[in-house]
Amino acid sequence: MQLPKNIRYIGVYAPEVNIFENQYPVCGMTYNSYVIMDEKVVVMDTADACVTDRWMDNLKAALEGRKADYLVVSHMEPDHAANIGRLIELFPDITIVCSAKAQVFISQFYNQQTADKCQVVKEGDTLSTGSMTLKFIMAPMVHWPEVMVTYVPECRLLFSADAFGRFGDNDESSAWTDEARRYYFNICGKYGNPVSTLLRKAAALDIQTICPLHGPVLTEHLEQYVTLYQTWSQYKAETDGLLVAYASIHGNTARIVNSMLRDMLHEAGIEAHYVDLTRTSVSEAIAQAFRYPKVLLAACSYDAGLFPPMEDFLMHLRAKGYCNRVVGLVENGSWAPSAGKTMRALLEQMKDVSIVDPMVTIKSTLSAESEAQLRLLVQALKA
Numbered sequence: 001m002q003l004p005k006n007i008r009y010i011g012v013y014a015p016e017v018n019i020f021e022n023q024y025p026v027c028g029m030t031y032n033s034y035v036i037m038d039e040k041v042v043v044m045d046t047a048d049a050c051v052t053d054r055w056m057d058n059l060k061a062a063l064e065g066r067k068a069d070y071l072v073v074s075h076m077e078p079d080h081a082a083n084i085g086r087l088i089e090l091f092p093d094i095t096i097v098c099s100a101k102a103q104v105f106i107s108q109f110y111n112q113q114t115a116d117k118c119q120v121v122k123e124g125d126t127l128s129t130g131s132m133t134l135k136f137i138m139a140p141m142v143h144w145p146e147v148m149v150t151y152v153p154e155c156r157l158l159f160s161a162d163a164f165g166r167f168g169d170n171d172e173s174s175a176w177t178d179e180a181r182r183y184y185f186n187i188c189g190k191y192g193n194p195v196s197t198l199l200r201k202a203a204a205l206d207i208q209t210i211c212p213l214h215g216p217v218l219t220e221h222l223e224q225y226v227t228l229y230q231t232w233s234q235y236k237a238e239t240d241g242l243l244v245a246y247a248s249i250h251g252n253t254a255r256i257v258n259s260m261l262r263d264m265l266h267e268a269g270i271e272a273h274y275v276d277l278t279r280t281s282v283s284e285a286i287a288q289a290f291r292y293p294k295v296l297l298a299a300c301s302y303d304a305g306l307f308p309p310m311e312d313f314l315m316h317l318r319a320k321g322y323c324n325r326v327v328g329l330v331e332n333g334s335w336a337p338s339a340g341k342t343m344r345a346l347l348e349q350m351k352d353v354s355i356v357d358p359m360v361t362i363k364s365t366l367s368a369e370s371e372a373q374l375r376l377l378v379q380a381l382k383a
C-alpha cells in the first residue's frame, strides 16, 4: 500500500464477509483505519465489530509501544466506529476529534462520558500533529449527517470517509469501477448533491492519495475516479446504451426478452445489457440502471399488481433517487395484466423519468399484435 512513511494502514480485509450491512452481497469487505505517527499519534477511525481482534492487533503493531493521543472520527456508522470503546480502554486520555453531530452520535452509541472526550471541529479547523496538519472538511450526508473528511496538505492526502470506497478487497491493482459503482449507488446514491458539494471542496485541494474507509488506498487514476464520481453524483448516465431489466415467473417474459427483443434491439443498433432480476442482486441491478440513460422494464403481473422482484427493484430505485432517465415498459399477464400500471405508478414518483409509448402488453406469449407493439417500442427507444 502506497502511503507516506508516517501514515500506517491498520485496516482489515475480511474475506469471510459475504453480506455487507446485512443486505449487499460482497466478496469480502475491507474496514480501513490508519495511524498517523508524528509528534502526536492520531488514529483515523476504528473498524467494524467483526474485525475487532485483527484491528486491535494491527493497531498495537503499528503503534510500536507509543500511545495514541487523538482519534479522528470521520463517520459514526458502526462499520467504522464499533471500536471506539476498545480504543478508550487502551488509551483513557485520548481526545476524540469529530464534528458536532458526531459528538451527539457518540453519546447515543456510547455514553456521555465518552462524548465528553470530544474536541469538536468545524469546517476548515486544523490540528497539528507536529510535522503535519490535519484540516477538517465537513461532508454532511456523504452517507450520514456527521461525516467529515480530513486533508493532510503536507502529504497531499485526503482521508475521504465512505466516499471513494469499494466493496471487496483493498488491492489497488484489482478493478475498481464495477464494485465502486455498486457501492456508490447503494451507499451514497440518494445523496448526489452532498457528494457534489464534497467534490467541489476537494477540487480546490491538491490530492495525490485518497484514503477511503473501504477498499484500496487510491494513488493512481484519481482523475478518472473523480470524473466518475462527478457523473454519478449528478445522476448522469455513465455510458450510452439500454439496460433491459426483466422478471419472469414461468419464463415466457424472459424468453421473449432473450429472443425476439434481443434480435429487435440488435437490428435497431441499440447496445443493450440484460439483468434478470430474479437472478441478480438488486444492488447490482441498481448500479446498472444508473449506468445507462435508458431502461426497458419487462415483468409479469402478479396478484393484480407486479411480480415482486420488479417491484422491489423499482422501490429501491425510488429510494436511491433514480431520475433523469427514459423508460420503456413491457407487461405480461394472462387474464388482467396489471404489471404495467404498477410499474408506471412507481416510476411516476421519480423525477424526470419519461415513459415512452407504446407500453407493450403481452397476454401469456407473444401474439402478432404484441410483437408489433414491441417493435414500435424498440423504435421509440432508439429515438
Ligand SMILES: Cc1cc2nc3c(=O)[nH]c(=O)nc-3n(C[C@H](O)[C@H](O)[C@H](O)COP(=O)(O)O)c2cc1C
Pocket (backbone or CB within 6 Å): 247, 248, 249, 250, 251, 252, 253, 254, 300, 301, 302, 303, 304, 305, 332, 333, 334, 335, 336, 337, 338, 363, 364, 365
Ligand atoms: C401468483 C401469481 C399471480 C398472478 N397474478 C396475475 C394477475 O393479477 N393478473 C394477470 O393477468 N396474471 C397474473 N398471473 C399470471 C402471470 O402474470 C402470467 O401467466 C404471465 O404470462 C407470466 O409470465 P411469465 O411466464 O414471464 O412468468 C399471476 C401468476 C402467478 C403465479
Ligand SMILES: [Fe+2]
Pocket (backbone or CB within 6 Å): 075, 077, 143, 144, 162
Ligand atoms: Fe457509511
Ligand SMILES: [Fe+2]
Pocket (backbone or CB within 6 Å): 077, 079, 080, 162, 213, 214
Ligand atoms: Fe462504511
